[in-house]
Amino acid sequence: xxxxxxxxLFALYCLCSDGVLSNxxxxxxxxxxxACIQKSVQAAAPKIITGIPELGIESSDPLFLERIEGDLxxxxxxxxxxxxxxxxxxxxxxxxxxPDLTNxxxxxxxxxxxxxxxYDINGRLIILPVEGNGDFFLTTGKYNILVDSxxxxxxxxxxxxxxxxxxxxxxxxxxxPIIFDFRNLFNGQKDLSDAVHKFANESWxxxxxxxxxxxxxxxxxxxxxxxxxxxxxxPLEDFKLN
Ligand SMILES: *[C@@H]1O[C@H](CO)[C@@H](O)[C@H](O)[C@H]1NC(C)=O
Ligand SMILES: *[C@@H]1O[C@H](CO)[C@@H](O)[C@H](O)[C@H]1NC(C)=O
Numbered sequence: 086x087x088x089x090x091x092x093x094l095f096a097l098y099c100l101c102s103d104g105v106l107s108n109x110x111x112x113x114x115x116x117x118x119x120a121c122i123q124k125s126v127q128a129a130a131p132k133i134i135t136g137i138p139e140l141g142i143e144s145s146d147p148l149f150l151e152r153i154e155g156d157l158x159x160x161x162x163x164x165x166x167x168x169x170x171x172x173x174x175x176x177x178x179x180x181x182x183x184p185d186l187t188n189x190x191x192x193x194x195x196x197x198x199x200x201x202x203x204y205d206i207n208g209r210l211i212i213l214p215v216e217g218n219g220d221f222f223l224t225t226g227k228y229n230i231l232v233d234s235x236x237x238x239x240x241x242x243x244x245x246x247x248x249x250x251x252x253x254x255x256x257x258x259x260x261x262p263i264i265f266d267f268r269n270l271f272n273g274q275k276d277l278s279d280a281v282h283k284f285a286n287e288s289w290x291x292x293x294x295x296x297x298x299x300x301x302x303x304x305x306x307x308x309x310x311x312x313x314x315x316x317x318x319x320p321l322e323d324f325k326l327n
Contacts, residue, residue, distance in 0.1 A: 111324040155299035160208030167202030219269030226261030245320035
């Protein structure tokens, strides 16, 4: 009787505390073993980005954002119900983790990111006035994203130490032309809309620098929330070797 009971408790403990998949995703590495970490993270990232419904981790590709707000000095824009695809194809590299596990730096190289949703925009796109609202479609070429982030170690509900990603800073650079398609600019006045699209097409580098940050911060914020949700299911000791 006693044995049956302890076995049941043990089985429940395993199911609840470790989750079904947790240990399998991040291969264990020593902190100083950069090559191992790179390999481990590269293998795990696409699975976490795709989402793990069994663990309650939502999809980051497609990534859905109800609201993105860009409040720049000369330009205000809002994107609603935006869907972004492409993050799972970003290559992660140059991962540098501080030996005390308080900071991480890494680089993402994304072949293409596609966004669509509803927009509302008003202000100046560098030299041209721009206003309107409607459907929008954005397709980037190669994007380079540098991420610098703080890490934190905290006890989880299982009493074990868990890693999480805290504040982060981004440096994003478009490496090739971006296709802008904002429907119904200026209430559908074609000549004005064409002028803005032509300018944005030709000046994609300058335009991306002006408008990109609120979008990338909103995306990364949500992706990191999903990653942290995953990290809550797996104790640090399961993927960090001493
Ligand atoms: C976004 O989608 C939700 C759910 O479909 C809808 O209720 C809401 O009105 C949409 N937002 C906008 C600005 O259209
Ligand atoms: C902007 O570039 C896209 C893709 O190259 C092209 O289809 C579109 O016609 C261009 N728009 C203008 C107004 O130049």
